[in-house]
Amino acid sequence: MNTLGPLNEDNVLERFYAVIPAGGAGSRLWPLSRAAAPKFLHDLTGSGSTLIRATWARLEPLCDGRTMVVTGRAHRRAVCGQLPELREADLVLGPEPKDSAAAVGLAAAVLYHRDPGIIMGSFAADQVIHPVEAFQAAVREAVHTAAQGYIVTIGITPTHPSAGFGYIRAAGALQVPGAPSACAVAQFVEKPDEETAAGYLAEGGYHWNAGMFVAPVQLLLKHLEAPEPALHAGLMEIGAAWGTPARRSVLRRVWPGLPRTAIDYAVAEPAAAAGDVAMIPGNFGWDDVGDFAAIGRLHSAAEAGNLTVLGEGARVYSDNASGIVVSDTKRVIALIGIDDVVVVDTPDALLVTTKAHAQRVKSAVEHLKASGDTDVL
Template identity: 75%
Template sequence: MATDILDRFYGVIPAGGVGTRLWPLSRAAAPKFLHDLTGSGSTLIRATYDRLTPLAGERIMVVTGTAHRGAVCEQLPELDDHNLLLESEPKDSAAAIGLAAAILHRRDPETIMGSFAADQVVGPLEVFLEAVREAIHTAATGKIVTIGIRPTLPSTGFGYIRQGGRLDIEGAPSATDVAEFVEKPSEDVARTYLASGDYLWNAGMFVAPTSLMLKHLELNQPELHAGLQEIAAAWDGDDRQAVIERVWPTLPKIAIDYAVAEPAAAAGDVAMVPGIFTWDDVGDFAAIGRLNPASENSDLTVLGDGARVYSDQASGVVVSDSKRVIALIGIDDVVIVDTPDALLVTTRDHAQQVKQAVEALKASGQVDVL
């Protein structure tokens, strides 16, 4: 029964990653997912949670760093303690998603998990949910299902998924095989991908039976798998803290794409459902400009509750995390991010280079603002 299959779904939200290109707004103590970057009134993690509840109810697990426990609980007051996985140190996505898989599998081996990063912007909701429903139906046939995003430009910032032949699955009319995962391409290659229509962006959205995730993890990363199983065995008991403190630091750091998705694809166990919804990973401040169009009378996007901006012949993006007056005069395509202890001034075209600034500040020891 279709409804039975959907009932097996459990949402997983990995909330890691500082979002270095969004410095100084996003930083170690207040990473990207804790900000409202769309002017919606919701932080990205809150919006991600709300996006999953129509399918998952409160069957949603969050994986984040111990440092963000308080902020995440404030954002998600309904999140139960047994659904909050705290990493004592970052161990990349295979450990985070793998631990969720191992714990959920122990609780119910029939679980179909769906992993969706905490810091992406998606819409409209119903289109997203329909793609997830198709992915769940496809996963139930014994597949790891990735939701690929139909590309809108020849991005060199994402990996791509080459679409294979159409599958014939009840409840998942658009599901296809995956021919291969490919790394971030050069711009020329990205153009050919875009033109062919066969390549979709890998947005890191995976829907899969926990059993299949763990099978491929065990095949490809046996050490990681063993460690995660040891933690999972202790998770819902009294030893949780002691075991995680002992085992977690020893786990290998590897991305879920390398640990599971790519080898599983090579083994013929990965399918794809195309996502025809709008998707943005809010990778830099240029994205914030795209996601928050300026008002009709202005070429300037202004984000921030207390923003006091005067502008004259100015265009671009202002993100204000202070109460200061900001005056902009005669400057185009500027990006200004104003926080109490750090100020960034750049242009939309240079938005990607913010990462280097953060690295340089770190190298020079100015870590108080990172």
Template identity: 60%
Template structure:
């Protein structure tokens, strides 16, 4: 009888839960980032939705969350089944490479040969069964030695996403949809995005990665050896009394770099990056326009209203209203409006300009108004 665990049995899910979601200010703040909010209408936070989506794949006991120290209490309150030793706390944000690589290094030390799947805490996926089927294929490809991403079939020429250029079919048993990735492409302008859509061999980069932990760390070492050395030193001390001391010493020195640049792009250049096209509805709820679209689609309404006690009167208006105050908000004859009303800050813009909210956050920070961030 074969006692070797199958590839899917070796899967450990990792949820990087960081960032403040600056394009969703003033709803999303440093102390209450977007993954802690219910933005999908599910009745629970995006983080809880992600945990529930992954539990049937890896089991609740094999899910690790990497988050900031300031969010520990909120994360543990929302994820009561999360094991204490699977909470990895960052002393400060260092971008996705450090977060995912540290998780990989800790898990590889605990369980050599582990396969990790990294899935953001703040995405909305409407077809969990199809998502899990794509991940299962990705796990088989990862077990064959590839670093794997899951790409999303574009529905429009979006300029807010990076793109994945797909190549030939991979011959991996259990993964009939797997393709070689020829290269990653930065966020394009509109004309270029339309060209990608017409070409038909480009997918949106959704930031999901599946890999044997040792393979991911090996690739990181080839491109960012100092970052890898720091991560490995942290992992060595992680399950010892020296953890706190080493985190305070090493973590702030780690290079800030997205995993797309440190791992995915070099792997694509080396021919070791694969993609599984995701046959499911996906949204990264990156701005208020996407939230408005999410809540309006198929619901027969032009105006999305979020807030338990929202008091909104609307006439011939469309867009989104997010209310966290007791004020009455009246809209008359305005189209594609975005109104976010909180006790200490008010945002008014349009769906067309929703991506520019980040510039407001940057201006507030530069002007010394960090108290509202």
């Protein structure tokens, strides 16, 4: 194994490899998002692209096809349909769902065995970002900073005091060639209450933790090994077998026993405490499309009126109605005298709620699961 040192500034971007974890049922977007067709497989903004396709396209200019996707076996066909350019060797299929440390760590281990000098960046498949140029500039700075031996998070400049995200408290500027906005990270902060969040905004220096990070695979694995030695060992065993005929059998044998944990807890926070984490401020619009209210904000059709309608060939009649309609059928939908409503119409399930209650969709899904209505989940 090589020890990763500072790379030549000219070719550092060529060592960059994008990793797209595509998981999560997106149950706050039920019944549009399902176990069989999760959030990342939908076009939730009316852009004409699914979220995973848009994520790929956003990264493409940075990595020229060096993109790996980590997803569940159930989504193989759908993901390949969305990303025909994706190479077989770059499609990592978990035989069963695990938490993010296993998914991202496996990508790191596979890439490490390909080339220990790789700098990987992890970007969830179901986020909405614009303009892409500002995102790409931030990632370039992050790659340059990672090349200096950092795990680099891209912290989103907050637009409002959200209680729905974790925060990153920035410290002093770092002197990194090619990354003028790089700074040290003082602390990762758990999701605050709204008052605390408002204080963060007033104080300044706090950014949303969007779960985006860029790191040398070697450094990432080192920080995973200390708190999660069993996970690290398992991932390295799978990574070593990846380019060999044993790939499948090793994956099947090792994966089910891997511990479940989130990458943030396992790696990011201890690494920050050790001074190994840097941040690039992301000055771009970012949304994790956490619920149907987000769709109302993001969808391009929203500007047309008070009612946002998603769905090809939707047949919606509206009389003094506002809110969001997602039509996944050809049925006529009539809305009369109802404000901020959320209607999601699919062939086997219908949701009617309000924007204000959009977050509670998740508990409806949990209830349906508990009551055995799994045919519509």
